[in-house]
Every structure is written in structure tokens, then in C-alpha cells.
Amino acid sequence: MCQLLGMNCNTPTDIVFSFEGFRRRGGLTDVHVDGFGIAFFEGKGVRIYQDDRPSASSPVADLIKGYQIKSKNVIAHIRKATFGQVSLANTHPFMRELWGEYWLFAHNGHLQSLDQIFSDSPQQYYRPVGTTDSEQAFCYILENLRQKYNHKPNDEILFNEIKHLTEKIRPMGILNFTLTNGDWMMAHSNTLLHYIIRQAPFGEAKLLDDDVNIDFSAVTTPNDRVAVIATLPLTCNEQWTQLAQNELLMFKEGEIIFRDCPDDTQFLSIEDALAKARAIGASTNTVT
Amino acid sequence: MCQLLGMNCNTPTDIVFSFEGFRRRGGLTDVHVDGFGIAFFEGKGVRIYQDDRPSASSPVADLIKGYQIKSKNVIAHIRKATFGQVSLANTHPFMRELWGEYWLFAHNGHLQSLDQIFSDSPQQYYRPVGTTDSEQAFCYILENLRQKYNHKPNDEILFNEIKHLTEKIRPMGILNFTLTNGDWMMAHSNTLLHYIIRQAPFGEAKLLDDDVNIDFSAVTTPNDRVAVIATLPLTCNEQWTQLAQNELLMFKEGEIIFRDCPDDTQFLSIEDALAKARAIGASTNTVT
Structure with missing residues (x-):
């Protein structure tokens, strides 16, 4: 299993605080040592x-810390290889152009x-291009969207189409x-x-994952809204929400605009999720 | 006009020496200050x-100097915007996937x-995705190749197809x-x-562009072969070859494997090339 980090905001925001905790899981506080991408x-x-x-010791990760890039959409991934060798072609996020836009995808599973x-x-x-199950899943989603639509449909249609494609991929294993x-x-x-x-x-x-605090009120304006998505919570004194099993969300401007959740909501504990990963050969020793 | 740098080798090679001279043209020894890509x-x-x-002062360029990445194929570009605003979406090189490979393109003209x-x-x-003439030309080449071939043809066919497409784009302006x-x-x-x-x-x-020397014999093996392509020579004590007007080359493993050159070879002087660029609105003050 790998770990995911995403951020979607209504104003360009610096992800360094979250990324600093996240990157330490790549070789320092956890075992995701087979590369990273952001x-x-x-x-x-x-x-x-x-x-x-590994992200914990990468000079590229050091640059990101120093550069303090502000963005409304950031996607990051640290990898523990289960499928496909450790190489740059297999490093997430994957990028393609669809309908004149770049699309990015990162997968844990x-x-x-x-x-x-x-x-x-x-x-x-x-x-x-590479040999991962993840890039294949991304191409599957894009291929089906592009075959069906010559031009980009609206967000609601897109959400429903991707929900439908996700349901087709889900029986093949673990798909976060x-x-x-x-x-x-x-x-x-x-x-x-x-x-x-x-x-x-x-x-x-x-x-x-680190002895670091941040006072968000000092670095934001009252109108800012920032959604952060992560495999496991990054902070210890905030209330994170766990997505239910097979839940799909679409965030825009830092809020949820579409949600699909099974009626019978189920939540895996961290231990059960790891056991499930182990059972199909995607185990890591620990996720802390 | 922008400036191009390319490297094609038979063994993974560090481009830092060439890049160090090249990057100084982005804001220090020349006026190509609208971003860069490598x-x-x-x-x-x-x-x-x-x-x-600008590449001369970019922390990203500093990272490249420190990281000493070795590669058999490198492509770089520093930009003086003529078409399309200064933004990341308009920064070369452009990348797309074709036949399960990534293709990269950089344009000066x-x-x-x-x-x-x-x-x-x-x-x-x-x-x-962006608004440049350059990305449009790249998409034109890829689109025509993909429409004609469902799978990658051999290098000779590819060379001839790209030669043909280049001839179609050429009347539209300046195409290096x-x-x-x-x-x-x-x-x-x-x-x-x-x-x-x-x-x-x-x-x-x-x-x-800088007071730096390198002794290549100390950093190579006798079998190494490295082709470096640049808008203007990067070194002052080596013999660079100018491509003729409308000449097209394909390098592989550091040597030329296909060449198309008009029978009536013509070479523009630097001054004439700049005058030609100025005449269609793609001038810079100087190219040193």
C-alpha cells in the first residue's frame, strides 16, 4: 500500500505543512520508500x-519545502511498490491530457x-507507459470518458461517469x-x-509525524477554505473524517459538491484495512 | 525567439556543464526571461x-545543478514569450503520450x-492545453502520426513522416x-x-557564458558518445556544426542516423536569423 495526499482549495494555498508530515512517511516514520511524486x-x-x-531524503522534496508553491489543487503520492518495478515511469501521479486539460491520478491499492x-x-x-496497475486504471477511466464524450460534459455528468467506471474497476482489488x-x-x-x-x-x-505546529489563523484570510485528503490523518488535534468503504467525493473550491456513498456505510479500521491489503499481497509492515 | 538545448547520448550523461551555460541566457547573459523547462x-x-x-535565478534550476541527473535524452528550453502569456501551461517542453511512450517537444520560433x-x-x-503556437505544432505532429499509425512504425518511417509534417508547418513562420x-x-x-x-x-x-572549463576526458569512458544540440554554440573552443536552413536530423545513441537536407544548402548568420525573427515579431534584443 502507498499513501495519498490531496488538497483542493478556493484560494491558492501552500501545502508545505501537510507535505512535511506526509513526506516523513516515505522512509522515516513509515516504509513507503519506493519513490514519491507531487x-x-x-x-x-x-x-x-x-x-x-524516498521522499524523506529526496532533494526534490527539499526543493518543494523551500519553494512554497501556492496552488488550488495538489496531488501527492508516496510509493511502496507492489506491482511494477521501482522506476520513474511507475511513479505517481500519472498525467495525461483530456479535452484540452491535464488530468492527474494517484492510486493507493x-x-x-x-x-x-x-x-x-x-x-x-x-x-x-509504465507497468503499474495504477496507470492502467487511470488509462481505463480516461479512455472510457474520451470514447463517450468528444467535449467535456458538466461536473455532475462527469461525477456520475467516473462513479460508474470506479464500480467496474473495484472488483479487481483495492482502489483508493x-x-x-x-x-x-x-x-x-x-x-x-x-x-x-x-x-x-x-x-x-x-x-x-513531526514535532511541528501551525497556527492557520496567521496564514489565512477568513474566506479561505481548504480540503485536505490523506490516507491517514496528518494532524493529531483536528477532527478528520474517514470516507466510508466505496465512497466517492468530488471537491471544488474546498468543499464537497458531489458525494456517492453506499446506503449501508461501512468503515474499515486501520488494522482491518492493512489486513485486507496483506491478503492480496499489497501489505506494508505498518502504517502509523 | 527562445533558445533550445538538447542532448542525446549512448550512455547516461550529466548535462550540468551545458545547462549551466545555457541557463545563464535566461536573464543573465541574454533576455530569455519568461520561464524555462528541462x-x-x-x-x-x-x-x-x-x-x-527566469532560469538564471530559478531555484528549480539550482536543484538541477545539485542533483546531477544522468540521462540519455535531455531537452531544455528557455523562453522569450512571443505568443501566449507567461504561464506554466505555456512553458516548454510539452509532453504527451503516443503509442505508450512519452514524447517531448520544444520549439524556438x-x-x-x-x-x-x-x-x-x-x-x-x-x-x-495552453495558448502557444508551439504546443499547437506539437499536437499537429502527434495527431497526424497517431491518425496514420495505430502502432509505432520503425525509425526510418517515423523520420520521413515527421519530415513531411515539418514541411507542412514550415510555411507558417519560423520553426526550429x-x-x-x-x-x-x-x-x-x-x-x-x-x-x-x-x-x-x-x-x-x-x-x-561563464568562466567555467571542463575536461571531458576525466568524466567519460572511451566508448561514450554525446550529441549536444543548441540554438547557439555553448563553448568557445570546440567546433560546432550549424544545421542548414530546413535541415532535419535524427540522433540515436549520440550519432546521426537520418538526415534530410535541401540540395541547395543555405546558412543564416546569427544577424540574419535575428532579423528574420524580428520581421515577424519574434525578436529579442540580442542573442549572444
């Missing part, structure tokens, strides 16, 4: 940094080959993902994913 | 760094709208470009482009 939307453009070194469901939709528009086009961000939990929406009145937060 | 292939993966700050020639090949597979799929690199000169192939016996080189 991508920031700036307008329609993307600033993407990937490294096959483990899927069987999607060849079976891909046979219904041959790879006309999108083909994987974040997906963004620079405007909205989608988050899907199959086993473990949490989010928090920070807005006024802002308080102080303390990182779980 | 991308390194690592296997099938790409490490891409772009910044809308200035083209009229390609809408007219695009009308023969609607944007089915590839659409620009580098293009790579991580295996080969193509270079096309319409006005100004130079290359050098370094191989044993290696000597010492001195940068034009």
Missing part, C-alpha cells in the same frame, strides 16, 4: 515533481490486471484514488482515506 | 522541471495559427525544434540551430 496545478499548467528516491475490462474498450486514446483536472478533485475510498475541510475560524494544528 | 528521460519515465521564473492546416486533421487525439521519445532525438533548423558530437579522444571545453 503535482501542483498553476492555472491550466502543472508543476510536477517525481523522484524514485492493488489491482489485478485490467486486461479483462479493457477488452470492452481498446486502448485507442490512452496507453500506459485521487483524481484532479485542476478545477475539481475526486477522492475514492475502498479501504482507507480521510479528509478534513479547514475554514474560519482557523485554529492551530499539530503534525502527527 | 526534461530528462530515465528509462521510459520522464523527470520534467518547469518554472515561469514563431508560427501563425495552425488552424488552417489543422482543419485537415481535427483534434481527435491531441489538443493543446527538438523532439524526443526517449530513444531518439530529432532536431530541425529553420533559422538557427547547432550541434556537436563529443567522442574519444575527449578534450577540454570552455563555456561561452
